[in-house]
Amino acid sequence: MKEHEITKDKSALSVSAGVKGGHDGMSIQPKRFQKKKKENFDIPKLAGEVRSGLRTSLSKAITLIESSNNEHKEQAQKLLQELLPYTGKSIRIGITGVPGAGKSTFIEAFGMMLCNLGKKVAVLAIDPSSTLSGGSILGDKTRMEELSRNHNAFVRPSPSAGTLGGVHKKSRETMLLCEAAGYDVILIETVGVGQSETYVRGMVDFFLLLVLTGAGDELQGMKKGIMELADCVIVHKSDGENMQKAKRTVREYMQILHFLQPATPGWMTKALPVSSIEKNGLSDVWKLISQFETTIKTSSYWETRRLEQTKEWFHLMIRDHLIDSFFQNAERKVQVKTLEEAILQGEMTVTQGVRKLFK
Amino acid sequence: MKEHEITKDKSALSVSAGVKGGHDGMSIQPKRFQKKKKENFDIPKLAGEVRSGLRTSLSKAITLIESSNNEHKEQAQKLLQELLPYTGKSIRIGITGVPGAGKSTFIEAFGMMLCNLGKKVAVLAIDPSSTLSGGSILGDKTRMEELSRNHNAFVRPSPSAGTLGGVHKKSRETMLLCEAAGYDVILIETVGVGQSETYVRGMVDFFLLLVLTGAGDELQGMKKGIMELADCVIVHKSDGENMQKAKRTVREYMQILHFLQPATPGWMTKALPVSSIEKNGLSDVWKLISQFETTIKTSSYWETRRLEQTKEWFHLMIRDHLIDSFFQNAERKVQVKTLEEAILQGEMTVTQGVRKLFK
Incomplete structure (x- = not known):
């Protein structure tokens, strides 16, 4: 996996380098020569391209951020520093849920709805388990085919994991790049493994927890304390014959949430039924998030956090x-x-x- | 507070040193001379006294463990190493709850019951807030007057806090000393501040959470995720006019607990009504703990943990x-x-x- 990652980085970066030097990105070159090429990265140009919203440039910038090469790291930081003044304007949303909760289906449907509202949507993933599972989330881009093809959306597959600390760091910086590229909503998907939710909670404004009907059995498989990270619990797949059960589950969650500590001071965490297939409840989620934004910005906790x-x-x-x-x-x-x-x-x-x- | 701690250590240790050198522990001596005296600590003798169950020697040993003096630290570790083979035989119980939940009243009543059953009971406290509050738990020994006077009990007030890391470390070592002194049950009290519960959970076999009736308002003041640390939730002050309300609260907690992750794999966390004043439910708690011990020892998770x-x-x-x-x-x-x-x-x-x- 590690090796694959490096190879991927090299080829992705040499596309840009290749343009300047006139070399084929895939050809094998002596190490010294390669090194020299890497130094010639045109950071101000790349920064400009990212800001203008060029998707290929944003992809290139993210690959640079993810690179483990020392010179790349240096250049990545220069790029990020140039872009810092243009970051922070999006709403950052974390999304988690048990495997099978339908996270990508939800993100696709929710993302499409936002795109149709004229929002620019970026989707990132933090998947610390990908070294073990071979990349379980977003690894398969086709899972969000429709969203990936929308010109208002940018879907970035999970970085090859390695240490969580690394993933954490890179995801935050990737998020900043997307903001500089003008994305209004950043959706960060994570799987309930290890500390990934805590990390994601530490980098977003709003946190969504996706669950299924039949809360009891469901929650047994969830991480401890995860309910208390959420600003909204979505009872997903609330459709067809599931409707009655879903309504009951929503009530059950509302009851539990009443007893637990809210994730955001001044906000009462709510439970909502959603069907991504029947497109029900998606706009309620967005309405709730907008309401959250207004409430928390008024209390000035938004910026404080x-x-x-x-x-x-x-x-x-x-x-x-x-x-x-x-x-x-x-x-x-x-x-x-x-x-x-x-x-x-x-x-x-x-x-x-x-x-x-x-x- | 810090200064007070050092003074306390000095005087406590010089009692032992005084016996050997024939000096008054309270007298002011040149630093060099004092230092030389400290080196003469008779560790094998102290270890023997601790093992024989001499309370004053156990107190002295704990003060040595808590000392910030470098030579004391060295000697404390030698003492602990000698006593290590005699540790691990107790059942370690953590106790937490919101302020006002009646932790010390419960510990006194519960401890007395255990003493009457012939158990030797040690009570320790982890109070990271004591530097701020001036020692809110166990600081006032009179709060457990009856238990303190019982010859089967040993009540140790909270160490002067300082950093949590320090408190944490010292409390674990103090617990080991109590085990070497033959205590069967170690009760470790903590207040819901910062990370203290997580630390205590990390050093005990069984974790008790004390709550009051009216779970909703109650839990709002509790730390996130604390419910999922508990092996048993005690609805305290279940007495008098409170009985009906208490029964309802127990049901509510049982319902919430059903949805949450248990603290110990293979154990379903339970809620119980207890009155320390009317001495109701105390034996149920002990029965539950014994049941827990049997269950978890059978699954071999006891030793693994x-x-x-x-x-x-x-x-x-x-x-x-x-x-x-x-x-x-x-x-x-x-x-x-x-x-x-x-x-x-x-x-x-x-x-x-x-x-x-x-x-």
Whole structure:
């Protein structure tokens, strides 16, 4: 997967490099020559193209952000810095749900409705499980075929995962690129694995949880505390013979939500029935989100939360850096493992283990 | 508070030192001389006394564990290492609840019942807020007067807080000391502040959440996700005129719990009415805990969880050490603050901020 990622990056980036140097992006070149080409990236030009809304340039910019090449990283940051003043104007929406809840069907239908309202919609995905599952969400672009072809939409498949910290970081920056490209609504899809929802909650304004009818069995498979991250619970597939059951499930969720802490201070989390197939309830969701926006902007928590999120992101990245660089050392990893075993065997205390490690 | 803590440590430790050197523990001595005395701690003797169940020695041992003096720290670890083989035999119970839920009243009544059953009961507290509030839980020993005087019980007031990481670490080690001293049941009280419940959940076998009647308003003040940490929800003050309301609240909680993820795999979290004043329901709680113990030991998750907890504790302490030692540098703190402001002003990207910090 890792190898595939690098290959993908190279070829994607050499399209742009190829234009300048007149080389075929696919040809194999000596490393030094390749390196020189990479340095010649025209960042101000790319920034201009992204801002003008050129989709291929936005794709190229995201690939640059996702690249693990050191020079690319440097250039990606320059690009992002140039675009920073044009970010922050979208509404950022996180979407999660159990597998089978129909997330992509919902995103396709909801996204199409927004496009028809004249909104520019970008769809991103955070899928920390993709190294294991081979990319379960958005990996298959055809799943949002109609939306992908709409000129108001931009659908970006999941980046090859690697560490969550990395995914997290790149997704935030990708989101900023989409904002600079003029997208009004950013939909960020995530799967309930590990800490991905907490990460997504930490980068969006509004968080949607998709569930199915029969809440009880359903929630058993969900992550702890996930209900309390949501600003809206959508009871999906509320159609056909499912309608009665869906209505009951909505009531059940409303009741549970009444007892739980709301995700956003000053907002009472609501449950809504939605059918993406029959196109029912989609506009209610959008109405709710607009209502949320007005309410939270009035209380000024909107901006406060965004600033807090950026601050937290910075501190999270500092911590990630400290921990990653510590564990990068292969010898240290072995040492930690050895000490861990000694501790579990009762040969030393945890404190002694930590001391030995940092001596 | 900090100063008070150090003073307390000194006087407590010099009682033991005083016996050997024939000096008055309260007298002011030159620093060098004091230091030399501290080195003469008789750890094997103290370990033996702790194991024999001498309460004053256990107190002394805990004070040694809580000391921030470097030599004390070294000696504390030696003591703990000697006692490690005698730890792990208790049942570890975490107790939390909103302020006013009657935690200490419950602990006193529940502890007394256990003592009457012939159990040895230790009560500890994790109170990260004590630096702010001046020690809100267990600080006032008289709150558990009856239990404190019982020869089967050991009640330890909250350590002066400082950082949560520190409290966390010390409380775990204090728990181990109590186990080595032969206590069968360890009750760890915590207040719903910051991450304290998550920490306590990470060190206990069973977790109790105390609530009052009228679940709705109640839960609004609770931390997110706290319900999903609990193995049992106690509807407290289920007495007198409150009985009907309490029964309804128990039903409501049972309903919510049905929808949420259980804290322990293989265990369905239950809600129970309890009155500490009328001594109703206390034995039901103990019956439930015993049932839990049998069930979870049969599934072998009991031992698995404990090993996982120790492993997590080790990794948590590694992370704490890395982050603490990074931020210890005053210059770095200023630098982080400056970069943070630049980021929030939109002058640089988060990634650029992190890079600049580690350059």
